[in-house]
Amino acid sequence: MSEYYLSILHGALLTVAASIASLCVSTVLGLLGATAKLSSKRPLVWVATLYTTVIRGIPELVLMLLVFYGAAIGLNSLFEAMGSDFVLDLNPFVAGVATLGFIYGAYMTETFRAAILAIPRGQMEAAWAFGMSPLQTFLRITLPQMVRYALPGYTNNWLVLIKATALVSLIGLHDMTYLAKQASAATRQPFAFLLFAAALYLVFTSMSLWVLKRLNARYSLGTEKVQL
Secondary structure, three states: HHHHHHHHHHHHHHHHHHHHHHHHHHHHHHHHHHHHHOOHHHHHHHHHHHHHHHHHOOOOOHHHHHHHHHHHHHHHHHHHOOOOOOOOOOOOHHHHHHHHHHHHHHHHHHHHOOOOOOHHHHHHHHHHHHOHHHHHHHHHHHHHEEEEEEHHHHHHHHHHHHHHHHHHHHHOOOHHHHHHHHHHHOOOHHHHHHHHHHHHHHHHHHHHHHHHHHHHHHHHHOOOOOOO
């Protein structure tokens, strides 16, 4: 029995890696999406709005299966039509991270957009009046203040994302959910192994909440009474 628990612990490392990688992808997409939605250029606004509307309206599992199976089939058909013998074999880890990052990038877009709108526009206009470029204004004025407003929503998105990594087990990634199901089938004791996996998820989310709560308190200093 102990070897099954050890294998699930090894799978937990893969779960954490997939979660962090997906978070990085979603954060980048969220910043780009928020910038596009707040842009004065209508095509960018339309694209970002379409992205957030469509992605938030489709279940994660459907999108993951579409990317893992549909994208591979579509690209291989395209290569074949171009006369190439190249066959794309999509890695489950890459597919899972790309899909989760793409999905939660839509949620991060709305989180970051709301955080940016919470900052008085006069501060950015003052920075431009002092000759700062848009990039300098974002890094020096917008970003430090945006973090405080974005952290509550960012925390919620992260907690949902780390639990959604359980879906990557359906495309063959040997994360802790996949290994827990394998151990359950081999020993016919699903309760023990699935409960162990659930406990690990609870540990990850609890640790995340503690860290992000401390971070939120740090960025809220001077603005409200906080308890460290």
